[in-house]
Every structure is written in C-alpha cells, then in structure tokens.
Amino acid sequence: MPSKTGTLPVSAFTLLTLCYSQQALAGGIMLYEIGSDNTGLVNAGAAARAQGPSTIASNPAGLSYLEGTQIAAGAQLIYGNVKFDADGDTNVAGSGSGDVIEPTPGASFFISHKLDEHWSVGFGTYGDFGLALSYKNDWYGRYFSQYGSIGGVSFVPSVAYRFNDEWSVGVGIKAMYGMLQAQAAINRSPFGLTDRADGQYKYEDSTWGYGANLGVIYAPKPGTRIGLAYTSKINLDFKDRIDVQGNGLLLDRVNGTDTTLGVQVPQTVTLSLYQQLDAQWAVLATVNWQDWSQFGEIYIDVDTSSAGGQSTTVNAPYKDTYQLALGTQYRATPKLLWSGGVAYDTSAVSNSDRTLNVPMSAQWRVGAGVTYAVDHDTDLNLGWDFVWMGDMPVDQSKRLSGDRVSGQFSSAWIQSVTGNMTWRF
Numbered sequence: 001m002p003s004k005t006g007t008l009p010v011s012a013f014t015l016l017t018l019c020y021s022q023q024a025l026a027g028g029i030m031l032y033e034i035g036s037d038n039t040g041l042v043n044a045g046a047a048a049r050a051q052g053p054s055t056i057a058s059n060p061a062g063l064s065y066l067e068g069t070q071i072a073a074g075a076q077l078i079y080g081n082v083k084f085d086a087d088g089d090t091n092v093a094g095s096g097s098g099d100v101i102e103p104t105p106g107a108s109f110f111i112s113h114k115l116d117e118h119w120s121v122g123f124g125t126y127g128d129f130g131l132a133l134s135y136k137n138d139w140y141g142r143y144f145s146q147y148g149s150i151g152g153v154s155f156v157p158s159v160a161y162r163f164n165d166e167w168s169v170g171v172g173i174k175a176m177y178g179m180l181q182a183q184a185a186i187n188r189s190p191f192g193l194t195d196r197a198d199g200q201y202k203y204e205d206s207t208w209g210y211g212a213n214l215g216v217i218y219a220p221k222p223g224t225r226i227g228l229a230y231t232s233k234i235n236l237d238f239k240d241r242i243d244v245q246g247n248g249l250l251l252d253r254v255n256g257t258d259t260t261l262g263v264q265v266p267q268t269v270t271l272s273l274y275q276q277l278d279a280q281w282a283v284l285a286t287v288n289w290q291d292w293s294q295f296g297e298i299y300i301d302v303d304t305s306s307a308g309g310q311s312t313t314v315n316a317p318y319k320d321t322y323q324l325a326l327g328t329q330y331r332a333t334p335k336l337l338w339s340g341g342v343a344y345d346t347s348a349v350s351n352s353d354r355t356l357n358v359p360m361s362a363q364w365r366v367g368a369g370v371t372y373a374v375d376h377d378t379d380l381n382l383g384w385d386f387v388w389m390g391d392m393p394v395d396q397s398k399r400l401s402g403d404r405v406s407g408q409f410s411s412a413w414i415q416s417v418t419g420n421m422t423w424r425f
Helices: 060-065 249-254
Strands: 069-081 084-086 104-114 119-134 147-162 167-186 199-221 224-231 234-241 243-245 258-265 268-276 281-290 297-304 309-315 321-333 336-345 363-375 378-397 404-424
Touching: 060 104, 060 119, 060 147, 060 167, 060 199, 060 224, 119 167, 147 199, 167 234, 167 258, 199 258
Parallel strands: none
Antiparallel strands: 069 104, 069 404, 084 404, 104 119, 119 147, 147 167, 167 199, 199 224, 199 234, 199 243, 224 268, 234 258, 268 281, 281 321, 297 309, 321 336, 336 363, 363 378, 378 404
16 A cells, blocks of 8 residues: 555554444454343344344344245343453553453444235344454553544445345345544654654545345244345555654655555355244244454554664454354243343454454453333333453554553453334234
8 A cells, every 4th residue: 555654553443433323342343232132132143033123133034934024123231341441561551451341332223114915125223343452542552542443333224135034145245434533642752862742643434345145044934934045345545644742754655645555344154043942932043153263454654763764564363263152041930021132253363463452352242131011012222241351461562662561451341221112013
C-alpha cells in the first residue's frame, strides 16, 4: 500500500460500537449475542432451533417453521472488566489503562411471514461483527492505541422453502455496513532526546460489503432437527487519510497519507442439533467454525524516531476458531420456558501475536434465559451470558522508536443482559 516516509504506530482495529451494539465477542470478533434469545443458550442449537424470527441470523431455513407473521425486537447491555496491567519490561511512562470496555447498549429487529405451506420470507437487522476498546489518553500504551473500533451492522432479507416435513432450505442476502475508527498518540520525544508533547493520529472510514447466509434443516422425526448453516465472507475495504495533530517535520510527512485497510469478515459454518426429549425437556448442541486466518490488515503502524518515519499496514497473523456449545431447555409450565448453556471458543490469536488493538483469546461462556408467554401471541424473553477470557499476555514494541508495552489483561470478562419480545399475528 502507498505510504509516506515519516515515523509513528497508528493502531486501527478493535471492537464494535455502532448504532446497534458493542458485543461480547466469539473466539474472533464474530458475535453470538445480537439482542435475541440466543444469548441465554450461548449459541447452542442456533442453526436448528427455529423458535423465532431471529433464526434469520443463525439459519434462514428456520423461517419455514414459523407460522403467520412474527416480529421480534430486542435490546441488550454489554459491560465487562478488561484492564491491562504493565510489567517491568514496559519502557513508556504513563497511567494505567482503566477498564477499556464501556457499558454499551445494543438492539436487533426481525420479521418473518409465511406465504404458504412451502414459502416463507423475512428480514433482519443486527450487529454481528466487531470490537471496541477505549483506553485512557495518557496510559502507557497510548502510542499503540487510545481508542479503536471496528464493526458491522447487517441487513438481511431472507427466503425459505419447505419441501416436506423433513427438509427445509433458506438463503439470505447480507449487506453489511462496516465502520472503523482508530486513535493513538504519537511519541515526539523518542529515546528521551527532546521534551515535546505527544502528537496524535486519527483514522476513520465506513464502507459497505456484501455476502450471503445459506442454511438447511433436516427433521428425521418430530422433535428432532439438525441444522447446517453457512455465512460467506464479506470484504470491507476501508480507505482514509491519516489525520495527524501536532507540529513537526515527521508529523507533517505522515499527515494526509492515503491508507487502505482490507478486512475480510470471515466465512463460518455452523452445525446444530435440537432434540426434544419429552414434553418438558430438550437438549441442544452446536459446533461452529470461523475462518479467521483470512482476516486481513488489522491496524496501521506509524512509528517515530529521530532519524525518520513511515506508516505501514499490519496483516493479522490469525488462525481459524472453533466453538462447542451445549444447552438445554425446560418447559416448567405452559407459560414458562427456561434455557441454559455452556460453550468454549478457541482463540484466533496466539499469545505471541496478541496486540493491544485486538486482545482476543480463548473463551468460556455460560448463559441462562427465561421466556414467558404473556398471552397466546406474545412472548417476553430475558437472557444473560458471562464470557471469561482470563489472562491475556501482550508484549508489543515499535521497531524504530523502541517503545515497548509488556504485561497482560488480567482476569478479563464480559457480560451481556438481553431482553426481547416476539409478537405473532
């Protein structure tokens, strides 16, 4: 990519703060929590449940199981505890990071309509990709990141066809509006040779990308459903000029540099089981694969030194992730349905490749939810999940200036509380 010779890091990629959501992330930064009843099941059975219009997000074939017209609207709150603790190898003065996850609301909307015994249609909009981190401006990792967000809101018109009692297929055309923001300080006194205040850079862009959701559900007998769903990759090509604040020859050389970041939202494959055991109990399971090895360029590195400077984009050394989720549903009364689940996601990044911009890790998650039938046509659902990321070591340095931040995000966790309603007409 074109770059100017100047010196600094512009850290660009990190989490989703859009009009819809900042979400708890999967093993990469695809999201299971989208303001639906999927939260309490931590994705268990997602591609096979077909219990409401939010099936558009997990398997569009599930539309064929929904009667009449149904509308689902959801909201949620994400909060957590993600703080970075530096160790003695850090050579940049500053304050602590603070909690980089700010409480953030989110929402989703789905509608489905059954046309006849074979055809069903629907539409959904939700945030299912992203991450956002907000550090203190004067923290010791400020030359790597002060703020970063990347995310996408999806708009998905969908259609499903039911061949018979056993087989259904579905497809959704997915338009994703992607947004990216990045902000970091610039070290204008590398090696302590001068006493000058920090500069700062900003990078911001939005773009559209397109893909598809495909799915099939096989029901060999009543009460048993096996779902297989595929979401295609989506290319998001961000392009903007680096906006540098501060005076100086090196900063002037980098300011206004045309910079392109090519991001590939990964393709995914999900295999799920829904098994009704009796009138009260059902068990659910999911195995999920996400193609993070093709993610692309995650941030810009603009490094300063007394000798010169340059800006470069950095490609993500990520690997594919896998999830195993198990859940259960219990029909306590005709009006009350309890849900719960546990899941494990592998990490998209090894300890040696983790950065302050995208601190992903393996995750354990546990969830619980309850659905209450207000009347025959209205359901109210409340869901909660807890995502444990644990300790995430980071050791990141700049080649030219020698700035180094070493330590770990200690005992990191995120929680999501979701409420949604479904109306049937």
